[in-house]
Amino acid sequence: MYVAILGRQPALGMAELEQLFGSKHTAWFGDAAARVATDTLSVDRLGGSQKTGRIVAELTGDWRRASQHIIKSYTQAWMAHEGKLTLGISAYGFSVSPREVQKTAIILKQKLREHGVSLRVIPNAEPALNTATSHHNKLGLADNKVELLVVSDGRTIIIAESVGAQNITALAARDQARPRTDAFVGMLPPKLARMMINMLAMPPGSRGTGDDPDILRQRILDPFCGTGTLLQEAALLGFAVYGTDLSEKMIRYSRDNLNWLEESHRIHFDWYLHEGDAMTTTWQQPIDAVACETYLGQPFSAPPSAAKLREVRGNCNHIVSDFLVNIHPQLSSGTPLCLAVPAWRDARGLFTHLPLISGLERLGYQRRMLTHVTPAQLLYYRENQVVARELLLLEKA
Numbered sequence: 493m494y495v496a497i498l499g500r501q502p503a504l505g506m507a508e509l510e511q512l513f514g515s516k517h518t519a520w521f522g523d524a525a526a527r528v529a530t531d532t533l534s535v536d537r538l539g540g541s542q543k544t545g546r547i548v549a550e551l552t553g554d555w556r557r558a559s560q561h562i563i564k565s566y567t568q569a570w571m572a573h574e575g576k577l578t579l580g581i582s583a584y585g586f587s588v589s590p591r592e593v594q595k596t597a598i599i600l601k602q603k604l605r606e607h608g609v610s611l612r613v614i615p616n617a618e619p620a621l622n623t624a625t626s627h628h629n630k631l632g633l634a635d636n637k638v639e640l641l642v643v644s645d646g647r648t649i650i651i652a653e654s655v656g657a658q659n660i661t662a663l664a665a666r667d668q669a670r671p672r673t674d675a676f677v678g679m680l681p682p683k684l685a686r687m688m689i690n691m692l693a694m695p696p697g698s699r700g701t702g703d704d705p706d707i708l709r710q711r712i713l714d715p716f717c718g719t720g721t722l723l724q725e726a727a728l729l730g731f732a733v734y735g736t737d738l739s740e741k742m743i744r745y746s747r748d749n750l751n752w753l754e755e756s757h758r759i760h761f762d763w764y765l766h767e768g769d770a771m772t773t774t775w776q777q778p779i780d781a782v783a784c785e786t787y788l789g790q791p792f793s794a795p796p797s798a799a800k801l802r803e804v805r806g807n808c809n810h811i812v813s814d815f816l817v818n819i820h821p822q823l824s825s826g827t828p829l830c831l832a833v834p835a836w837r838d839a840r841g842l843f844t845h846l847p848l849i850s851g852l853e854r855l856g857y858q859r860r861m862l863t864h865v866t867p868a869q870l871l872y873y874r875e876n877q878v879v880a881r882e883l884l885l886l887e888k889a
């Protein structure tokens with residue numbers, strides 16, 4: 493059993509876990525963490541979790557109780573340890589100060605010193621270490637570099653040993669160090685791209701490892717591929733990738749970025765790119781799944797006037813509906829789609845959605861409903877953003 497510490501928008505991380513592991517094997521734990529019934533859960537596979545950890549204890553009570561448990565069990569576990577140990581403790585869902593969290597580690601350090609064991613403690617600026625601190629200290633990545641994730645949902649306390657924090661260095665490189673980026677088409681964060689691929693819930697065994705050329709990888713199409721962020725993440729997750737875009741420049745950018753990915757990561761995967769208008773293109777088969785960030789309309793730094801919003805919304809709605817109509821006969825029934833489409837936030841934080849969302853059945857698509865997350869929660873945005881990305885999880889009917 494594992495716990496996942498979910499990211500800035502917990503519902504998206506939860507949707508990703510539910511799609512990967514199934515609703516019966518996943519459950520909310522508090523409002524920012526999830527329990528996952530699985531034998532292994534690498535954080536590297538996920539876009540929407542900051543840390544994952546193997547659950548080692550469950551108790552009831554408050555922080556004091558958790559602290560006593562940690563001191564007792566880790567004094568015992570480590571008193572005969574040879575060599576140096578590093579420990580970080582992260583508390584989630586407790587009203588506790590960073591000092592109090594750190595005190596637990598300091599007491600443990602003193603107890604271990606009596607046994608001649610040296611423990612380095614990572615200082616807590618906050619009750620929970622941030623992802624960067626955990627990542628840079630390699631916590632959870634070696635037996636002697638431990639981070640305890642102590643999570644409360646108000647009733648139960650979970651203590652878990654982290655198996656790693658999100659690799660923010662690698663994510664930043666895939667975002668910024670790749671040769672081609674384009675501020676105008678917008679930058680889909682690699683984390684969100686990864687969540688979207690994972691939300692497709694492709695059947696197990698559908699991805700090749702790259703080692704066996706005879707394993708036919710399932711192929712994911714992005715018909716609005718831009719600079720290729722979704723293709724990049726899908727390729728790293730083991731899929732063959734296929735991208736098309738209206739713009740010749742974007743196809744060149746995707747090509748440069750995928751070449752860079754193969755060279756910099758010393759990997760090889762199947763990829764295919766060509767120009768094409770998503771409203772009229774006939775794609776090459778096979779298409780096993782579709783993931784895309786569609787045209788989002790122009791960026792806004794402040795909510796637009798009603799007339800402007802009507803115009804942009806109508807334009808985006810036209811492109812996305814015509815795309816859905818065009819691709820429909822080219823997909824087999826049951827093919828999963830994950831679309832990021834625009835939704836506009838007004839000054840009160842209310843959203844205007846694309847009209848087509850209420851007529852998906854008429855277009856021949858079914859919305860995939862999740863157990864732990866509602867469709868209204870599948871919105872990705874930052875506080876100051878007007879144009880949010882709304883995730884539509886669909887299936888060809």
Ligand SMILES: C[S@@+](CC[C@H](N)C(=O)[O-])C[C@H]1O[C@@H](n2cnc3c(N)ncnc32)[C@H](O)[C@@H]1O
Nearest residue numbers: 680716718719721737738739769770785786787
């Ligand atoms: C929001 S961007 C996608 C950005 C992409 N996710 C990335 O990581 O760079 C939308 C893309 O849709 C393309 N586009 C706009 N209208 C299109 C159409 N009718 N058919 C195909 N592509 C289109 C644009 O050229 C642009 O690259």
